Amino acid sequence: MRVGLLRTVGAATALYGLAVTARPDLLAKPSGLAGPDGTVAPATRTSLRPLAWRDAVSGLAMVVAPEGPALRAATAVRVAADFGDAALLGLTLPERDRRLAAVAVSVGWGALSVAGLLGGGRGKA
Template identity: 75%
Template structure:
């Protein structure tokens, strides 16, 4: 597990989530959830704020969970949220380009968490020990 990568994804996700909860236009505009004049309607803002909080809380969990089972669980939650976003937004957003962009962004963030979760963060230590030669006691 690459703890540093998971922590970085968590911090970035938490910051973005807080921003979206405060200013839903940050997600509404690129997603095409605005009217002809570029304004986000009240119902869309109301619906997007909980997504922002979900990202804020799951990102915070990823950023601060103790290494081990808690961090793995936080990573799985983040991965499920990102891949779930890819499926749902890809199926429901207006316009092909917006759908593709939302899928790409969601899968990209999910892939970062997958990489952090399944990468072997101990390889460097093993190489260093091998380079040092046999241990003598």
């Protein structure tokens, strides 16, 4: 397990989740969930905040979990969330280009976590 990589992915995920919780536009606009004028509907903002909070908390769990089974479990939750996002956003976002981008980003972050889980060397980044 590459603990340093897992902690870095967790920290980045937590920070992104906090940012999107505060400003859902950071996720809505690149995902194509904003209106033609760039505004994001209040219902969309409300819907994105729990998703972002999930990212913040799961990322934080990767940062603070003790090395071993707890870190593996926290990372497995993060991987499931990333691959779930890839599947659901890839099927449901309104524009093909946005769907492909969401899948690429979600799979990329999930793959980093998987690499961290499968990588050799205790504590190496």
